[in-house]
Amino acid sequence: MRHVILGTAGHVDHGKTALIKALTQIDCDSHKEEKERGITINLGFAHMNLPSGESVGIVDVPGHKDFIKTMVAGAFGIDIVLLVIAADSGIMPQTKEHFRILELLGVANGIVVITKKDLVDEEMLELVQLEVAELLEGSSYESAPVVKVSSLSGEGLDELIMEISIMIPRLNIKKSQDLFRMYIDRVFNVKGIGYVVTGSVLGGQLETGSILNLLPGKGKQFKVRAMERHGIPIETIVSGDRAALNLSGFKMEDYQRGMVLSDQILDETALLDATFKLFSDEQMGLWSKVIFYSGTFESTAKVHVLNKDGLEKDEMAIVQIHLEKPAVLLNKDKFILRNSSNDMTLGGGVIIDTKPLHHRRRTPKLIQVLTELSEATLNSDQQFNMIKIELKKAKTPVFSEELAEALKLQHDELLHECDENNDGTVIVRNISGKNIIISSDQQIEYEKTIISMLQQHHETNFLIDEGLDVNELIGKLGLKTIEAAKMYIPDLLDTMKEGGSIRKVGNTWSLVTHQVTIDKKTQQQIDWLEKNLLGYNSQIPLNKELEAEAYSEKINRDNLKLLLKYLVHLGKIRASEGEYIHTNIVEEVKRKLMPVLVEKERGINEKEFRLLFDSTKNFVKTMIRILVDEGLITKSEFYIHITEKGKDYYKK
Template sequence: MTIDLGFAWLTLPDGREVSLIDVPGHEGFIKNMLAGVGGIDVALLVVAADEGAMPQTREHLAILDLLQVRSGVVALTKADLVDEEWLALVSEEIATLLQPTSLAGAPIVPVSAISGQGIAALLAHLQEATARAPERPDRGRPRLPVDRVFTLAGFGTIVTGTLIDGCFRPGQEVEILPRGLKARIRALQRHRQAISVAQPGERTALNLAGIAHQEVERGDVVTLPGLLQPTTLIDVRLRLLADAPRPLSHNALVDFYCGAQVVPATVRLLEDDELLPGKSTWAQLRLHQPTVVERHDRFIVRIPSPSLTIGGGEVLDAHPRYHRRRRSEVLHHLETLALGSPEAIILTHLEQPVRRMTGTTRLQWPAYEVAELARLSNLTQPVTQQALETLLTQRRVRRVGTYWFALNVWQALSEEALRLVRDYHLQFPLRSGLSKEEWRSRLHLPPRLAMEVFETLRSEGLLTEAGSAGLLRLPEFLPTFSAEQQRQVERLIQVFRENPFMPPTRGEAEALIGGELVNALLERGELVKMGDGTILFLREAYERAVALITSYLQEHGTITVAQARDLLGTTRKYVLPLLEHMDEQRITRRVGDLRVRLPQPAGT
C-alpha cells in the first residue's frame, strides 16, 4: 500500500515528458497526499471498477476541486474483473461525482493492467489533458516547496519539489524558508537528467551546497534570498464543503495545508460568527508558525479531530494588517483583491496601511517600488508597470522617485511633511529650520524614501534646505528678531567687541540674552563656537584672530600655544580651543607642541 509520495515520469505519444506524483489513496495518509497534490496541473484519478468510489475517493475529489485542478482523467482500473453492465454503472457514478467539481466532464477510461485494455486511450486522454492545462506563469519569483529531502554519497543534500514561478540555475544562492538558512545550488536535475535551468511547473531536484540534509524538511520552501518573507497572518476566501459535518465557528482551530506544508491555524471569520456547509466567506487565518505563501495560492483546511477535510480556498493577501470584523471597508478591500482588475488590486495595496512583516509597526504612508508591488499583487512586473502608468494618467497615483503612492496618500503625506516644518517655525521662530533626521523620524519614513519625498517637495518649491547643516525650512521663512530681541543682540555683540579675544563664554552669553537668541546667532554665523561649544567668538573677531595667526606663521613658520596667546593678548582658556578649531578646519596642523600652516586651496 502506498503510504508516502512516489515520483516518476512518463513519455506521452507526442514525445513530451510529464512528471508523475503518486499520492497515497488511503484516508489515513491524506497529509502525505496533500504534500504532493499541491503542485499538480493535471489529475489522474484512479478508481477500481470492482469497488467503485470509496470514501477517500470522494475526499480526494473534494481536495482537487478546492485546489481548482481543472484538467484531468479518470482511470477506471481492473476493468477486466467486471462485466459491461457493472462498468457502465460505476462510470455513471463517477460522472455524477465529478459533475459539481472542477473536473466535471473529465473522460472516464476503463483500463486493465493485466490485459492492456484502454492503456492507449488513457495515454491519449492524458496527452490532451496536459495540453489543456494552463502553463505556470513566470513572474520572476522562484519558489520550490520541498516534498522530499535526502542525501547521496558524493553529492550531499538533495531536495525535490515542483517549481512554482521563476527559474533556478546552478550557482545561485538560495534561501530556505521559514528557517532563513542559506545554501547554493550545486546542480539541477529533472527526471534524473542534469539541466542548466529549471522552469516553472517542472519537477526539480536541487543539489544544495552549504547545508546539511537534517536542516531541511518537507514543507520548507527554497527561494532566492530576500525575495519572500514568512507570514503568520493571511487574508483568504474560504469555502466550506457542502458535506462538512457541522458549521465552522469563528476562532475554530484547523490544520492549514498549502504547497507541501501543514501548520495549525485559527480561523477568524470576518462576516459572521459561523460558516455554513456549502458556503464561502472572507476570513483571516492566524497561522501558529511562520509560513511561506503568496497571493492566489490555493489551500486546504482540515479539522484535526476527527481528521477530515472540511474546506479550502485562495490566499488573497499574504501580509495583511489585522482586520476588525464586520467592517464594510475591509470586505470591500478583500472583494477587490479577489475579483478586481490589476489597476484596482494595485490601488488597494497603495491605499492600505500595512503591518511590517518584521514587527507590529504600521507603515503610515504605504509606498512601493514596482518590484515590491508586483510581488504583493502577484502580477508580473510589466503588467504592474502598465497598470501604474494607467493609474498615473487617471491621476490616481503619484510617482515619487522610484516609489509609487496612491494620490490621496501622497497628498496627506506632503501636507503632513510641510505642517511639521511650519509648526517648527512657529515654535522656534529664531531657528533656521527643522533637522532632516527629526523630520524623517516624525514622519516614520525610511531614509531612502524620505530623501525622495524631500527632493520632490523641493523640486515643487514647497520645501528647501537652510544652509548646509541639514535643516529644512519653508521657502518663505526667514528668522527675524523682534525689536526687543534686536536690542539684546546688539548689547551682547558690544560686549563681545569690548574683549574680542577674551569674550563671554556661552553660559555667560545665554545668561545675558537667553539660549534661543544665542542659538540663532550661531545658526546665522554671527557667532562661531570652538570645540565643545563652551567658547564662542564673534565672527569678525574669529576671522581677525585667524588672520593674525596665519600671518605670524607665514613669517616664522611655526607657532606655539604661548606665542599665539601673547599674539592675541588672551589666555590659554581661549587660544587653545581656537587653535584646535583651526586644526579641524585644516588651516593649521599640530606637530608636537607647534602649529604649522597647511597649504590652502586657491582663492582662499
C-alpha cells in the same frame, strides 16, 4: 512543448496505482511497506508519453486517511487530476475529502476515472455514474469527462489517454516567472552520484550549474550538478516539470520536510493573512488550533477569524494564521487546514499576505483593506490593484525592482501595468535611471506634511529666512533608512518648487509665503543681546546668567533662544555646544593667538591659553572647539598647535 503534471486522487484501494501502472508500465508502490500492506503510503512518480509525443509527469498520491498530508504535498502543483473511483465501491469518504481538497488547491482540470469496471455489471456502473454526477454538480468539475476503465484488461485506457491529450492544449500556460521554486518531496542517495532530490517545479526555470538556496534555513546553498526530467538527463527545467536534481555537497542532515529550493533568498514568515473556506461539518470559532499544510510544509497553527465571529460549513472568511514554525511561502499559495487531532480536513484557502502586521483588533478599516487585498489577489485581472495595495502597505516610495520582487512579478510586467492600467493613483518617477514608485495619496500626504513641517519651523524661527535642509526633512518624515526615499524626496521638493509652494534658501527649503519681518521691539532686543555678549570679552556667560539678564529685559527663554539663533545666522555670534561668543571676540582671539602659536613650535597648553587671555577654562575649551572646527588649530592630549590653514590666516 507544454510541461504538464498529472496527479491521482481518490479513496484507498480504488486502483490509483494500478491505473498508473497500466498507463505507464511503472509501479509507483516501490517501498517495502507499500508492497506488504498493498496500499500507497508515499508519493509515487511516473511519466507517460502521449501519441502527440508529449511526455507527462505523473504523481500518484496515497488514498488512506492517515496520509492526507502526503496527498496534499502531491496535489500541490499538478495540472490535471485523475479522480479515481472504484466501480465496486462507489464514492467513499476519502473520495469526497480528496475532491474538496483539490478544489481548494485550485486544481481546476480533472477527469473522473471509474476503475475496476470488469468487476461489476452495467447496472452497477450506471449507479456509480449517478453518484459521480451528484458529487460533481455545482463544482468546478461539473463538466469533467468520465471514463470507465479496467486496469487489468486495459479496456478504456485508450479513451482515457485521448481525454488527457484533448485536455492538455486547453490548459492555461504557466507563466515562467523570474523566481524558481520547488518543494522537495523525495530525497534519495544514488551510489557514486550522491543525493538526489525531486519535486514539481512551481515557477521559473533552472539550468545545470545554477546555485540554489535551501529554505527556510541558515543560508545553505548548493550547486546543481545534474538534472533529469522523466528519467532523461536535461540541461534546463521549467515551471510544470517533474524534476530530479543532483545537488553538489547536499547531505541528508541539511534537509527537513517542508523545505523549498529557490534561486533567490526568500523571507521566512510565521504570520499569514489569508482567505479560508470551511467545508467540514465542524464549526469554527474566533480562534482555532489547527494543522497547516502547503506543499510539503506542515505546522501546527492558530487561526484567527477576522471578518466574522465564527464559521459554519461552506462559509468563507478572511483569517490570520499564526504558524508555530516559520515557512517560506508566497502570496497566492494555496493551503489546507486540518483539525488539531489531524483526523479531519477543515478546509483551505489562499494566502493574500505573507508579511502582515499582527491584527490585534478587528477594525472596520482593517477589514476593508483585507477585503480589497483578497479581491485583488484572487482575481488575475486585478494585478494593478495588487500594486496599489502593496504601495498602500509600504507607505513609502519604493524602487520598482523591489516592488516587482514583493509581488513576484517580472519587472517589465510591473512597469507595463503601471503604464497601461494606471488610473492616476500610482506615480512612477525616473530619477537618475532608477524607477521609484509611490501611490499618489502618499505623495499628497508627503507634500502636506512637508508644508506643515516648514510652517511649524517658520513659526518657531520667524526671524530666520532659512527653512529645513533635505536631510532634516527626510529624518522628520521617518525615511532615513529608506534608500528610495533619499532619491525621491529631493525630486519631490523640486516638483513642489516648480508648483510654487516652496523655495530654496541656501541649502534649505522654505515656504514661499515666509518673509522675515522685524518690528522695533524685536530689533531693540537683538541690539541689547549682541551688546551684552560683546561685553563679556574673554568670558562666557552661564546660560542661567544670560537667561536672568534677558528676563530683566522682558525676554523669555524661548525668545532668547530664537534671538541667539538669529545672531548666529547673521554671523554676529558663534555657537559651540550650547555656548555663545560674540564673533568680534573670536576674531580678537585669533589675532592674538596665531602669532604665539607660530612662534612656539611645541605649541601651548590650555593653562597658557587661559593666562594669555586672562579667561576661564570654559572660555578656553569653547574657543578651542571653534578654532578646531575652522581648521586653524589642532588639539593633542596636552598641546594646541597651529595648522597650515592657521599659518595662512596669520600671514593674511
